[in-house]
C-alpha cells in the first residue's frame with residue numbers, strides 16, 4: 001500500500017457505516033468539552049449567563065434561521081468555501097514533488113480525488129483558523145487579502161489566501177509540502193498570506209509551525225493524508241475530535257482553570273474541522289458522523305461578542321472595561337477561559353430553549369454557531385457592532 005492510500009480496512013468500516021449497517025462501535029466516546037464548559041460556568045465569577053435573554057434569543061434566532069432556511073447548504077453558499085464537485089482536478093491539489101496524481105493515493109481522475117482534495121483543503125483551513133483580529137483602528141488599514149477582485153479580511157483572508165496559493169500552483173494543502181523545509185519556508189508563508197495593506201497576517205511563524213507539526217503527524221500515523229485521519233474516526237464526530245486532540249499538539253486546545261486537576265477542554269479548531277466536513281459534505285460521505293450533535297459551539301472571539309451584545313452573556317465590571325478598552329486578555333487566563341467556556345454553555349442553553357419550544361427544529365450547536373458567526377459578521381460589515389470582541393492572541397482560535 002503506497003504511502004498515501006487510505007487504509008482498506010478503515011474504508012470497509014466506513015462503507016458498512018454508510019450503508020447503515022449496525023455501528024461496530026456503539027460506545028462512542030465523548031469529547032469532555034460540554035462537561036468542562038458546565039464546570040467553568042458553575043465556578044465562573046467574571047462571566048455569567050442571563051437566562052431571560054437566552055430565552056428571548058432562542059425565539060429570535062430560531063425564527064431567523066427558519067426564515068433563511070439555514071442549513072448545511074449555507075456553508076457551501078459562501079463564495080470561498082470548497083465545493084467537492086468543483087474540486088476535481090483542481091490545480092494545486094496534485095501531490096507535491098511528483099507534479100501529478102491526485103491526493104490520498106487515488107488514481108488520477110478517480111472521482112474521489114475531488115473529495116480527497118476537499119478534505120485536505122478543510123484540514124489546512126482549520127489548522128490555520130485562528131487569530132485574525134487586527135489592532136488597527138482604521139478598518140482600511142487592517143491586513144487584507146486581494147482575491148477574485150475582492151478584499152478579504154479576517155477568517156476569509158485566510159481562506160482566500162489558500163485559494164490564491166493553489167491558483168498560483170503552490171501545494172499549500174499538501175502535507176509533503178508542509179514538511180519540505182526548503183520549499184515551505186517563512187518567506188513562502190509571507191508570500192502565500194501576503195496582505196494588500198502594510199499590515200501582515202498575525203502569527204505567520206506559528207502558522208508555519210502548525211503546518212510542520214501536522215505534516216509530521218500525518219506522515220507518522222495517517223499515510224500523509226487527513227483523509228486517513230477522518231476514516232480512523234469510523235464515523236464518530238467525538239472520536240475524530242479526540243484523535244485530533246490526542247495526536248496533534250496544535251489542536252490540543254485545553255487550559256488549566258483555577259487549580260482544577262484536569263485542564264478544561266475547549267478544542268475549538270478540532271471541533272470546527274469536524275463541523276466544516278459535516279457541513280461541506282451535507283452529513284454524507286466524509287461528512288457522515290452518527291454523533292454530530294455532540295459537537296459544541298466553537299469558542300472563538302466572535303460568538304461571545306454577539307452573545308454579549310444580545311445580553312445573553314455578561315461580564316464583571318473589570319472584565320467589561322478590559323474588553324471595551326481593547327486590552328489584550330492573556331491566552332489561558334481565568335478571564336479568557338471563563339469567556340470561552342461560558343459561551344459554549346450559553347449556546348447550549350439557547351439550543352435547549354429552541355428544542356423545547358420547537359421539538360421538530362432541525363438545529364444543533366453547529367448550525368446555531370455558524371448562524372451566530374455569520375450574523376455578527378453581517379453586523380460588522382454594516383457597522384452595526386454594539387460591543388467589541390475580546391482580544392487574545394493565540395493559535396487556539
Ligand SMILES: Nc1nc2c(c(CN[C@H]3C=C[C@H](O)[C@@H]3O)cn2[C@@H]2O[C@H](COP(=O)(O)O)[C@@H](O)[C@H]2O)c(=O)[nH]1
Nearest residue numbers: 129130131132133154155298300301302303370373397
Ligand atoms: N464560532 C465560530 N468561529 C468562527 C467561525 C468561522 C468561519 N466559519 C464559517 C463556516 C460556517 C460559517 O457560516 C462561517 O462561514 C471563523 N471563526 C473564528 O472567528 C474568528 C475570525 O473572526 P473574524 O476575524 O471576524 O473573521 C477566528 O477565531 C475564527 O477561528 C464560525 O463559523 N464559528
